[in-house]
Every structure is written in structure tokens, then in C-alpha cells.
Amino acid sequence: MLDSIIEFSLRRRALVLVVVLGLTLLGAGSATFLPVDAVPDITNPQVQINTEVAALAPEKIETLVTVPIELKMAGLPDMIELRSLSKFGLSQVTMTFFDGVDLLRLRQLVAERLQQARDRIPTDVTPTLAPLSTGLGEIVYYTVDYRAGATGIPADRESQLRELRQLHDYTIKPLLRATPGLAEVNAIGGHAKQIVIQPDPIRLAEAGVSFSELTATNRRQHPQHWGRHSGVGWRDCHRARRYPRPRSRRPVLAPR
DSSP states (O other), X not given: OHHHHHHHHHHTHHHHHHHHHHHHHHHHHHHTTXXXXXXXXXXXXXXXXXXXXXXXXXXXXXXXXXXXXXXXXXXXXXEEEEEEEEETTEEEEEEEEOTTOOHXXXXXXXXXXXXXXXXXXXXXXXXXXXXXXXXXXXXXXXXXXXOTTOSSOOSSHHHHHHHHHHHIIIIIXXXXXXXXXOOOOOOOSSOOOOOOOOXXXXXXXXXXXXXXXXXXXXXXXXXXXXXXXXXXTTEEEEEEESSOOGGGOOOOOOOO
């Protein structure tokens, strides 16, 4: 076989030279279109579930949160590995799959099973799916602040941070999430607007009202208020609030 190839190459020198030249030109042309990545992403397709758990030891987090989620995620199609991490304040379950799988479909399956696992974990924790990215994804940091000489700025810095956080969450963040290839937009810092109830234990004891009664009464008199519109800048942002506006709130009437 090898003798036949050598004999053919010697007898058809011109043809061999043309083929070699054509392959060389084809390779050089294809090299110009190859994507170049200094740090290629070789991470296997994976889906990660993160759960923030406060005021529990890692052993309790493992028993009450991590294990129930692992039991529900076992047996997913095309799964290679199921591993977990439980430490103070965090439960993390990671599932690794074979290459070439439909990751969006797998995330849908994980979300469906995660709904079933919510019945077996504490009600005050909320498991969430990690963004559709890997550890090699690029992170861009930016800041939001007032321009020099801007008018209508709140007097104190705390009010400024609260207004900037609201501007970021309801105007800048929705616009950035429409960027192709962007996995997640997270806010760090600022002050989110909220209504905080700080009961006086002494006055509650004098009135004969416990914390649980105050909490139950407040939830009953101020339920979820969905679909309220709040104007932010030049656009209206649809959002959900737990309480109505402060001036429309009713006093909390707790039983004595």
C-alpha cells in the first residue's frame, strides 16, 4: 500500500503539488476565521441551586435544605455528577451534565423539581437557580452616581443612595438585561426602600400583645399589594410591594 502511494506521488508530481498547495491555502484561509480565546471555557454544562439560609449551623443546613434538594434532583437525565456544599448562611447544589445537552431544557426540569422540593424545606428560605454562566464568565463593574452640577439631588447622602438604588433597580437594570450574552445584573450597595416595623417590647408587654400576635395582625391588615405603578424618571416601572404607600396605611390593631 505504501509502495503504491509513493509510486503514484512520483509519477504524478504536478497533481501532488497542486493538492498540497490547495490544502495549504485552505488551511491558511480557515485560520483567519477561527475564534481565538486566551482562556477557553472548558467547563461542563452545569446547573446550580443556591439557597441563602440565615441563623442555622452548617449541619442543620445540610439536613433541612441541602439533602431534600439533592433527593429531588437525583435521577436527572444526562447527569454526570451531583455535589453539594453547606456552610454558614449558604446551601449550594451543583449538577454537572454531559456535553452537548440542551441546558435550557435541563434548567426547566430542575426548576420543576425545585418546586416539589419547596414542600420539604423551611418556608422562610427560597432556593434560586444560579445564572446561566460559568466561573470563567467575564464580570463588569460599574457605578451609578450624579453628574457634577446636577440639580434636584437629595440633601443627605443616605437619601441619595436610596434614590440611586431605585434608579438602578427599575431603570438601568431592566435595560442592561436585554443585552445579548448577559447572564445577570446584581446590585451592590445603595439603600433599598423599605418599611421597617420596630416594636417596643416594654409597651407590647404593657398592652399584653406578643410579637407573634403583632406579626399576624400586621400581615392580616396589610396583605400583598401587587401591580402598583411607580414613576421612575421618564418611564413607569411595574413592581410589587408588600405595603401600600405610608400615608395610606392603617394603624395596626392588635388584640389585647
